[in-house]
Amino acid sequence: MRTLLQIVAVSLVFFCCEGKAVAKNFFTVGAAQFNNIQEALLFQGADSPYLGFGIGSLGGVFQSGAISPSTPPTPTATGITFDGIQGPNPLTGSSLHIINTRRGAVFCTWTATFDLDFVEDGKVVFRGDGQFTVVGGTGIYSNASGTFRTLFQTGEVDATTDSATAVVFQYGEINF
Numbered sequence: 001m002r003t004l005l006q007i008v009a010v011s012l013v014f015f016c017c018e019g020k021a022v023a024k025n026f027f028t029v030g031a032a033q034f035n036n037i038q039e040a041l042l043f044q045g046a047d048s049p050y051l052g053f054g055i056g057s058l059g060g061v062f063q064s065g066a067i068s069p070s071t072p073p074t075p076t077a078t079g080i081t082f083d084g085i086q087g088p089n090p091l092t093g094s095s096l097h098i099i100n101t102r103r104g105a106v107f108c109t110w111t112a113t114f115d116l117d118f119v120e121d122g123k124v125v126f127r128g129d130g131q132f133t134v135v136g137g138t139g140i141y142s143n144a145s146g147t148f149r150t151l152f153q154t155g156e157v158d159a160t161t162d163s164a165t166a167v168v169f170q171y172g173e174i175n176f
Contacts, residue, residue: 025057025173026056026057026058026146026148026170026171026172026173026174027056027057027169027170027171028054028055028056028057028058028061028099028168028169028170029054029055029056029167029168029169029170030052030053030054030055030056030061030063030167030168031052031053031054031165031166031167031168032050032051032052032063032152032165032166032168033050033051033052033163033164033165034048034049034050034067034126034154034163034164034165034166035048035049035050035162035163036048036049036162036163037126037161037162037163037164038160038161038162039162040067040069041069041073041116043069043072043073043082047066047067047068047087047088048066048067048087049064049065049066049067049087049089049090050063050064050065050066050067050090051063051064051090052064052168054168054170056170058099058101058103058106058174059101059102059103060101060102061099061100061101062099062100063097063098063099063100064089064090064091064092064097064098064100065086065087065089065090065096065097065098065110066086066087066088066089066090067084067087067112067114067128068084068085068086068087068088069082069083069084069114070082070083070084070085070111071083071084073116076115076117078117078118079115079116079117079118079124080115080116081113081114081115081116082113082114083111083112083113083114084111084112084113084114084128085109085110085111085112086108086109086110095109096108096109096135097109097110097132101139101141103139103140103141104137104138104139104140104141104142105137105138105139105141106134106137106141106144106174106176107134107135107136107137107141107144108132108133108134108135109132109133109135110130110131110132110133110150111130111131112128112129112130112131112150113128113129113130114126114127114128115127115128118159119156122158122159122160123156123157123158123159124156124157124158124159125153125154125155125156125157126153126154126157126164126166127151127152127153127154127166128150128151128152128153129149129150129151130149130150130151131147131149132147132148132149132150132170132172133146133147134146134147134148134174134175137176140176141174141176142176143176144174144175144176145174145175145176146172146173146174146175147172147173148170148171148172148173148174149170149171149172150168150169150170151168151169151170152166152167152168152169153166153167154166154167
């Protein structure tokens, strides 16, 4: 019973408490909803906006942004790959990824590589690997800096779907 209480206590500290994020100490686990996927995959200037939520070293967070493809798709053995940058945020119109916390917002720019893998029966898996740069924020994050990595992956979804939900993991450094 004591070991179980210790695990619960450690989990509460890591997942529920807010604190200053320092080198190698920023992390978030959550989910994101991507929309307008089909139009964005035409690679004719349309973006795929996303909204996400998670919990981690900054407490509970709500995130928003948009994927703007920056390179044409390249065929791979299992599908396609392309690079992307932060497009217009669906909530603010700015070209920033925004992480909202109850103590302020963290502003970021990013570049990423995305893969769309075709699996059996007309299904695809969408995943991304992004490098984020912190460029300030509001509240206690007004002078924030740092870098972090974001990884996401959907489950299998229909190849014709226009929205999909992905599991998201972020880790790195946010100084404030």
